[in-house]
C-alpha cells in the first residue's frame with residue numbers, strides 16, 4: 254500500500270506547484286495525472302502553446318507591416334506552418350519535461366492514470382502501466398482543472414468545428430474562421446490565424462469584447478483588432494450551426510436581424526467548465542456549487558476538511574497564476590506553516606494580442622457602481638521614447654487613484670508589453686502603494702514602464718511628457 258501525506262490529483266500549474274511546495278516543506282507527496290505529460294492545460298494546450306503561436310505570428314505580421322517603413326528590406330517574406338508548429342511543440346516539450354524533472358528533484362512520486370476517490374482517505378489510480386492502484390492519503394488536493402465548454406446545440410467537435418486545443422494545431426491556414434466568444438482565448442487564437450491570413454469573424458453576445466475588462470481598454474482593443482482585419486459581430490447570438498457543401502454555416506441573430514455566415518472553420522471559445530467528472534465526489538459527500546465547481550471554504554477545504562481544491566476546478570478567474578498562488582497557499586496550510594496570502598483583488602488579467610490588453614484592481618465601471626471617489630491618470634505610448642524607438646507606440650495606460658487615501662485602485666492598459674507592465678502594477682495594487690509614493694520611483698529610461706509613472710503624474714495634472 255502506498256501511503257502519502259499529500260496526494261495531488263492533476264498536474265497543471267495548481268497541482269504541480271502545490272506538490273513542489275508540499276515536498277519542500279518535508280511532506281511525502283504523490284501526484285496523479287491522467288494525460289501523458291505533466292503541466293496541465295496551461296503547458297500542454299493553453300498558455301504556452303498559444304503564446305508560442307502568438308509570438309511567431311506576431312514576428313511575421315510585424316515584419317510584413319513594418320519592416321519596409323523602417324528601412325529593413327526582406328526580399329520575400331513567407332512562412333512554413335509545419336515548422337512553426339514544430340517550434341511550438343518543442344517549447345511545450347521542454348517545459349513539460351521541466352515539470353517532470355522538478356517532480357523527481359523534489360522526490361514526488363508520479364502516478365499516471367485517471368484518479369478518483371474511493372473513500373475520503375483513498376485515491377484510486379487506473380495507471381496504464383501498473384494497473385489499478387490504491388493510494389492512501391492524509392490530505393488530498395484536487396487540481397483537476399477545466400475543459401472547453403461547448404454549445405447546447407453542438408453534439409461534438411470535429412475537424413471544422415473545433416475547440417481551442419485543435420485551433421492550436423491547424424495543419425493549414427483556414428481561409429475563413431468564425432470565433433464564437435470574444436474572451437481571451439477567442440481573441441488570442443483569432444489573432445494568430447488572422448495574422449497568418451485567415452479572414453476572422455468574432456461573434457459575441459455582449460455589446461463589447463472582453464466584457465469584464467475596463468471599458469476604454471476593451472473598446473480600444475476592438476478598434477486595433479478591426480484595423481488588423483478582424484470583423485466583429487457584437488450583441489449577436491448564435492442560433493444554429495450546420496454544414497453545407499464543405500462549409501460551416503452559422504445562423505446569427507443581431508438585434509432584430511438574422512443573418513447567415515459561411516466559413517471554413519469555427520472555433521468555439523465560449524469559456525471553460527470545471528473538470529471533475531471522474532473524481533466520484535458525490536460518493537464521498539463532496540459538494541459542488543450550482544455551476545458545477547467543487548465547493549470550498551476560504552481555506553480551500555471541501556466539505557471533507559482534509560480534501561482541498563484549487564485552480565480552475567473551483568470558482569474564480571480561470572488563470573494559471575491564480576492556480577499557482579492557491580497551490581502554494583494550500584501546501585503551507587497542510588504543512589501548518591505561515592499562511593500564504595492569496596489576494597483575489599490583485600489578480601492580473603491579460604489578453605496577449607497585439608497590442609496586449611489587461612488590467613489589475615478595480616475597473617472604472619466598478620468604482621462608479623460602488624460610488625467611490627477616484628481620479629484618473631492617463632498616458633499614451635505615443636509619447637514614450639522606447640515605444641517610438643521600437644515602432645510599437647500604440648495604446649495607453651490608465652490609472653485609477655482613490656481621492657481620499659491616494660491609494661492606487663486599478664491600472665488598465667492596452668499597448669506593447671502590457672503583460673509586463675501589469676505585472677509591475679500588481680505589486681502596486683497588492684502592496685497598497687499610494688500614487689504619491691510611486692511617482693517618486695525612478696524607473697529606468699527608456700522603458701515602456703515609464704508610461705505607467707507618467708499616467709500617475711497625469712492623475713495629479715503634473716504629466717511631464719504630454
Ligand code: FAD
Pocket residue numbers: 262263264265266267268285286287288291292293294295296298299300301303366367368369396397398399417438528529531532563564565566571572573574575576605
Ligand atoms: P489544469 O491546467 O487544467 O490542469 C489540470 C490537470 O488535471 C490536467 O493535466 C488534467 O489532465 C488533470 N486531470 C483532470 N482530471 C483528472 C483525474 N481524474 N485524474 C488525473 N488527472 C486529472 N491562463 C493564464 O493565466 N494565462 C494565459 O495566458 C492563459 N492562456 C490560455 C490559453 C488557452 C488556449 C487556454 C485553454 C487556457 C489558458 N489559460 C491561461 C488558462 C490556464 O491554462 C488555466 O487557468 C490553468 O491551466 C488552470 O490550472 P489548473 O492547475 O487549475 O488546471
